[in-house]
Amino acid sequence: MEVLELARWQFGITTVYHFLMVPLTIGLSILVAGMQTAWVRTGNERYLKMTKFWGKLLLVNFAMGVVTGIVQEFQFGMNWSAYSRFVGDVFGAPLAMEGLVAFFVESTFLGLWIFGWDRLPKRVHLACVWAFSLATVASAYFILAANSWMQHPVGVEFVDGTPTMNSIWAVLTNNTALAAIPHTVAGTFSVAAAFVVGVSAWQLWRKRQRNVAGKRMVDQDVNDEHQRVWRSSLKLGTWTGVVAFGVLAITGDLQGKLMFEQQPMKMAAAEALCHTEQPASFSILAIGDVADANCENVKTFTVPALLSFLAHNDFTTEVKGIEDLVGQYQERYGSHYPDDPALGELAGQPIDYVPNLPVTYWGFRIMIGFGAISAATGVLALWLTRRDRVPDSKWFPRLALLSIATPFIANSAGWIFTEMGRQPFVVVPNPTGVDGVWMFTAQAVSNVSAGEVWVSLISLTALYAVLGVVEVFLMTKYIRGGVDAVYPPKHPQGDSDSNDHDDTGDSKGDALAFAY
Amino acid sequence: MDLATLWFCIIAAFWLGYLFLEGFDFGVGMLLPVLGRDDTERRVMINTIGPVWDGNEVWLIVAGGAMFAAFPAWYAGLFSGAYLPLLIVLLALIGRGVAFEYRGKIDSARWRRNWDRVIMIGSWIPPMGVGLLLATTVLGLPLDAEGNRVGSAFAAIRWDTILGALAIVGFSLVHGAAFLALKTEGELRERARTLALRILPAALAPLLLLLVLVQSKEGEIWTAFALAAVPVAAAIAFWRLAVGREGQAFAALATVITAAALILFGALYPDVLPSTGDPANSLTVADASSSPYTLTVMSWVAAFGAPAVLVYQSWTYWVFRKRIGTKHIPKVHAPK
Numbered sequence: 001m002e003v004l005e006l007a008r009w010q011f012g013i014t015t016v017y018h019f020l021m022v023p024l025t026i027g028l029s030i031l032v033a034g035m036q037t038a039w040v041r042t043g044n045e046r047y048l049k050m051t052k053f054w055g056k057l058l059l060v061n062f063a064m065g066v067v068t069g070i071v072q073e074f075q076f077g078m079n080w081s082a083y084s085r086f087v088g089d090v091f092g093a094p095l096a097m098e099g100l101v102a103f104f105v106e107s108t109f110l111g112l113w114i115f116g117w118d119r120l121p122k123r124v125h126l127a128c129v130w131a132f133s134l135a136t137v138a139s140a141y142f143i144l145a146a147n148s149w150m151q152h153p154v155g156v157e158f159v160d161g162t163p164t165m166n167s168i169w170a171v172l173t174n175n176t177a178l179a180a181i182p183h184t185v186a187g188t189f190s191v192a193a194a195f196v197v198g199v200s201a202w203q204l205w206r207k208r209q210r211n212v213a214g215k216r217m218v219d220q221d222v223n224d225e226h227q228r229v230w231r232s233s234l235k236l237g238t239w240t241g242v243v244a245f246g247v248l249a250i251t252g253d254l255q256g257k258l259m260f261e262q263q264p265m266k267m268a269a270a271e272a273l274c275h276t277e278q279p280a281s282f283s284i285l286a287i288g289d290v291a292d293a294n295c296e297n298v299k300t301f302t303v304p305a306l307l308s309f310l311a312h313n314d315f316t317t318e319v320k321g322i323e324d325l326v327g328q329y330q331e332r333y334g335s336h337y338p339d340d341p342a343l344g345e346l347a348g349q350p351i352d353y354v355p356n357l358p359v360t361y362w363g364f365r366i367m368i369g370f371g372a373i374s375a376a377t378g379v380l381a382l383w384l385t386r387r388d389r390v391p392d393s394k395w396f397p398r399l400a401l402l403s404i405a406t407p408f409i410a411n412s413a414g415w416i417f418t419e420m421g422r423q424p425f426v427v428v429p430n431p432t433g434v435d436g437v438w439m440f441t442a443q444a445v446s447n448v449s450a451g452e453v454w455v456s457l458i459s460l461t462a463l464y465a466v467l468g469v470v471e472v473f474l475m476t477k478y479i480r481g482g483v484d485a486v487y488p489p490k491h492p493q494g495d496s497d498s499n500d501h502d503d504t505g506d507s508k509g510d511a512l513a514f515a516y
Numbered sequence: 517m518d519l520a521t522l523w524f525c526i527i528a529a530f531w532l533g534y535l536f537l538e539g540f541d542f543g544v545g546m547l548l549p550v551l552g553r554d555d556t557e558r559r560v561m562i563n564t565i566g567p568v569w570d571g572n573e574v575w576l577i578v579a580g581g582a583m584f585a586a587f588p589a590w591y592a593g594l595f596s597g598a599y600l601p602l603l604i605v606l607l608a609l610i611g612r613g614v615a616f617e618y619r620g621k622i623d624s625a626r627w628r629r630n631w632d633r634v635i636m637i638g639s640w641i642p643p644m645g646v647g648l649l650l651a652t653t654v655l656g657l658p659l660d661a662e663g664n665r666v667g668s669a670f671a672a673i674r675w676d677t678i679l680g681a682l683a684i685v686g687f688s689l690v691h692g693a694a695f696l697a698l699k700t701e702g703e704l705r706e707r708a709r710t711l712a713l714r715i716l717p718a719a720l721a722p723l724l725l726l727l728v729l730v731q732s733k734e735g736e737i738w739t740a741f742a743l744a745a746v747p748v749a750a751a752i753a754f755w756r757l758a759v760g761r762e763g764q765a766f767a768a769l770a771t772v773i774t775a776a777a778l779i780l781f782g783a784l785y786p787d788v789l790p791s792t793g794d795p796a797n798s799l800t801v802a803d804a805s806s807s808p809y810t811l812t813v814m815s816w817v818a819a820f821g822a823p824a825v826l827v828y829q830s831w832t833y834w835v836f837r838k839r840i841g842t843k844h845i846p847k848v849h850a851p852k
Contacts, residue, residue, distance in 0.1 A: 063617035066570070067610040074606060077595025081664070088588020088805045093813060096581035100821040103574045108829055111567035121834060159807070168813045265792055279586040403730025447594040456603045463607060467614055474621050488849055 002344060004445045006453040007079040010460065012419070014071050015118050016412050017464050021065035023411055024138060026185065027192025028058045029133035031236060042124050052486045053478075054196065060474050063465060066107070070323075073099075079453060081442030083344070083426055084418040090156055090165040091146055096170070098142035105135035112189065140188070141181055148177035150260045150427050151418070158436040163427075163512060176262060179255040185412065186247035187371075190407040193241030194374045199479050200234035200379050201400035208390040226483050234385060238378040245375035252368070253310065260311040261429055265325045265353060266421035269360040271307060273321045278320035282306035285365070322354055333429060337442065346442045355423045363417030372412035377403035519812065520805035523586040524788070526818055528781035530582055532651070534575035535684065536773050538642075540766075541565040541572055543692010545612065545639025546685075548632055551696065551707055555625070556842045558632060562616065563845070564699040567836050571617065571829055572607070576646075578698040579638040585814055589663050589804035590653075590788040597657045597665035597789075598649055598672035605645035612638025616824075623850040643688040648672065651680020654730055654780050656790035663804075666793065676729065683726040686719035687776075691769050694753070698762035701841040705762075712765075713757050720750050720772065727779050732781035742778040749775065 010152050032055050039047035043321050073095065084092075111132040149155075153169030156163040165171065207227055268274075271283055281302040305315040312319075322329075330353070339348045345476050381400055384391050422428045429438035478485055517525075544565050552558030583591040595602055611634045619631035654675050658667040665671055693712035697705050701744065721817075724746055729742050753768035785792075788804050791797035 007734075059617060059686035060569075060621065063614050067613040069656050070577060070609060071606055073577060073584075074595060074602060076584065078602060079596075081592035081596035084584060084592040084661070085588050088584055088591065089810050092585030092588055092591070092806070093580070093810055096578065096585035096814060097817055097821075099578035099581040100817060100825070103577055104571065104821075104825045104829070107574050108568075108832055111570055112835065115563075115567040117838060149734055164807045165813070222806065268650075365764045443757045446592075446599075447662070448596050448599050449669055452599045452603075452669050457598065459603070459607055463610060467610070470614075470618065474618060475852050477622065482762075485851035486849075 002455055003079075003448060003450050004344070004346075004428065004442055006450060006457055007445050008441070010453065010457045011075065012416070013457070013461055014068065014075065014464070015419070016415065017468075018065070018068040018072055019411060019415055020408055021061055021068060021377060022140075023188035023191040023408075024195060025058065025062050025065045025241075026133075026136045026188040027060070027190070028054060028195065029129070029136050030189070030202040031192055031240065033129045033133045034236070036126055040122055044227050046225065046232060049226075049483050049487050053229070053483050054233070056478055056486045057195075057475060059201075060478065061301050062110065064471055065300070068464065073248075077447050078456070080426075080444050081446040081448075083439065085331055086162055086439055086444070087150075087427060090149060090153070090163055090171060090383055093165065093168060094142045094146040094149075098146075102135045102139035102142060106132055106139060109135070137185060139160065140185060141177075143172060144180045144184055145172050147179045148174045148180050149486070151180075151422060152176040152258075152438045153427055153430050153433055156434060156437055158434050163434075163437040172469045174200050176255075176258060179251055179258055182247055183251035183255055186251065187407065187411050189244035190248060190371060190374055191411060193237045193378060194404050194407045196237030197378050197381050198400045198404035200230040200237060201385070201483060202397040203230040204385065204390045205397040206236065208392065221224050228284065229483055231388070234323055236380060238382040241375050241378035245371060248371055256310055256460040257313070260319070262431065263422060264320055265322070265329065266355065266360065267498060268320060268322045268325055269355045269357055269421055270364040270417065270504075271319075272357050272361045273307070273319060274323055276318060276324045278308070278318035279316050280307035280311070282310060283361075300363060312325075326353050331433075333438065335439065340443070342447065343442055346507055351424060351440070353424065355421050360417055360421045363413045363420065365423075366413035367410050367417060369411065370406040374403055374406035377406070519808055519815065520688070520801050521785075522806065522815065523582070523811055524781070524801050525787060526822075527579060527582050528777060529587065530575055530579035531781075532774060532777040534572070534579055535646070535687070535777065536770055537575055537746035538569070539684075539688045539773065540695035541569040541693045542639045542643045542688040543690070544696055545692070546689055546706055547692055547696065547708075548636050548639070551693075551704065551711065555628060556845050557704055558628075559620070560700055560840055560842055560843050561696060562619070562635070563840055564770040566616070568829075568832055570613070571832065573613070576629060581637055582814070582818075585807055586811060587788055587801070587804040588806060591658075593663040593665070593789050593804075593844060594649065594653050595661075600669055601645045601652075601672055603646050605649075606640045608641035608645070612642070614629055617734045620848060621850055623848045639688075640685065647681040647684030648677045650684070650780060650845055651677040651726065653789055654680075654734070654784045654835065656787075656792040656798070658801070658831050659789070659791035659795045661797055663789070663797070663799050668815070676726075679722055679726045679729065682722035683776075684723075686722050687769075687773060690716050690719045690753075690764045691766075691773070694757065694762060694766045694769055698766050701839040704841065705742075705839070709757055709760065709762065713754065716750065716754050716757070723772070724750075727776055730779060730783045735779070736782055742775040742782070743791045745775045746779075746787060825842045 028485065032051055035047050035051040035054065038044070039051055109128045113125065113128040113132055114118065116128060120128065130244045149171055152174060153163060153173050155165055155167040157166050158164070207230070214467070230260060256267065261444065271280075273283075281304045284301040284303065307319055308317045309315050311317065330351070333353075334351065335347055336350050337343055337346050341347060377399060384396055390396075424440050425438055426441040427437065427439040544561055545679050548558055548561055552561050556632070580591070580595075590704055596666075615631040615634040615638060619628055622628075649672075652672045655674075657665050657671055669673045690712055693708050693715065696708035697712055700708065727746060731739060735743070749771040754767040755766045755773065756762075756768060787798050787799045788801055789799040791799075806814075
């Protein structure tokens, strides 16, 4: 394989992997901050237990998010140095801002939160977890602003062959970014929600199993309080998931409409819409091949006129198909790659403007479908556990645990769709923007040897795989351990629902044990 | 001073912040098997840097990000040019970061021993790689007219850049030992202090050699004064350690690394990445920098962001200012 292909694989692998960790961190950190707020406000120990349990899982996951994020920043310089030189004037700014404004806050206040349990006043300590969790959102904002600029370059002029920033404000309020941010942040909540619902539902069911097995009397004192921990968590998770799905649907529609303007080819590819249609029908599922070359796909289930509505808010407008678009793109951006030796084999070759259709078509459907499944499972879990019920069926915990995976899959599919859908561009031309501000992926890659990229691709993937196994092992261990594993049962208190304003509900000595 | 030069100074300051801060937490990790005789002692050592190491590491991320934003061609040329060393640094940092977080999560001696190894390896390699990268950017790479490396994947690995690697490793080692002497109590403190004294001359020698080399090649008159300050500050560090004033020794070591950064970046300017072949291909501050508009925006961000960072990070050090010892370490509590 050539450097270009290897570098693309590495970017894809490291990005998707990083984005398995990050959404859980962002969503869960806000939920944990909320739990701790509830504890500080009410003094109810149940919320402290929730904070400690979910906080521990948050830490296990956060470590992986951070370390895989460092790779993201450095690989632009390592694998994509031509890209970095071309766009650095614009793209580097949000990246540096992320570091300066968000990362410093995140890492510093997380340290204060972990180690500050018995050293900081309660409210200051609470402020630390909020500073940390809001900084994770700020971090997402800057990164999405940077990514959105690649999808839709704004705030630039073209000077001496490079895009030069003339408005940071335009870059930070790019409409593409403003639509992507709530969508992505809602996606992170949907991940955290499914995680919390899955774990809580399983714990509820497990405790019930024990009680059924005759331990009811023994377990009652401690575990009934634990049951309330899981019940509260489940409720929090479900409502978070439902609201997140609502936001996802609304912002997704908004993003789609923008994409029809900004990257019509991506949306045509998402629908495998080969020929221009008026009105255009929306394809739900395709049976058979979604062919990439000759556009002879077999579509079956379609909703008439829906695509026209999704694209332009009315049911009759024409939606351009791939074939027409290819003509338009060739006219504007050329039909052949330039004769530049840096392009290697691609120099002088015709440009293929059609993204990989099976990936975009199915990526789009998996994103929407799995997102919906995860919200539906949450609602189902809420129904099954109404009024303190817990069904005895094994299906309930299994379904809940399985559905933890669904928003992860939906998120990954969404990103793969977004990034693969913009090929062959790394910086997609803005149809209403400045001429010249776009770049083919093939031109972006570093002038390094394939061997170097092989080494990094293999070593990073292998290390990520090993650490992934370790993370899942640790997560499982702590999930099984439940509250007892993070909160030693040494304060037996008959009814902990009674307001307990004792500052030292958490014993002094355990503060360090919470950490390292 | 024009904006590009200002940003050159800011980036130098970020690198200095990184070397100074992560320097000592690397040192602590490197010394883990040497000074930590049992698990409790190792936990004491790890907990001295526990609340701060992650914040320290962000200085590297911001140094890199600032290079990307302010000098894209520098960022692109150096990071693709020194590809393999940088990759090894990243791999080590990944392992290290996870190791701190995971080490205490399972109550098993084998589990902890394995993660201790990862911490140790993950603390030796990055200062080596960072030293190599810094030496590379100061001493140069073979470059073509586009600013790309010509020559093999190992072009960045030469005797003079290896000297840079040893310099930063040596500094981190002493700095970490002094930090441990400052932050712990009892036997561990004594051992750390003794060790720091014993290794100081040898550990700082490569740094001094590197600085002399750089000074002789590219130095300015004013960097000669900074060079003269290095052995003086090192001697003060030794003396204050010997009399048990670890805080002052730590401050003297901070002076050593500050002087070193002044010399390295002072000698580098006005280049950011010199070409070891045709000097016409050297990347300079002027031709590697972003547009004045971008630099202005970044200056505003830094003007408000950087002081805030300094304030809350200092606050962290204040909150956790107490020395810790084995008696502060609670029993391990982890799921069965």
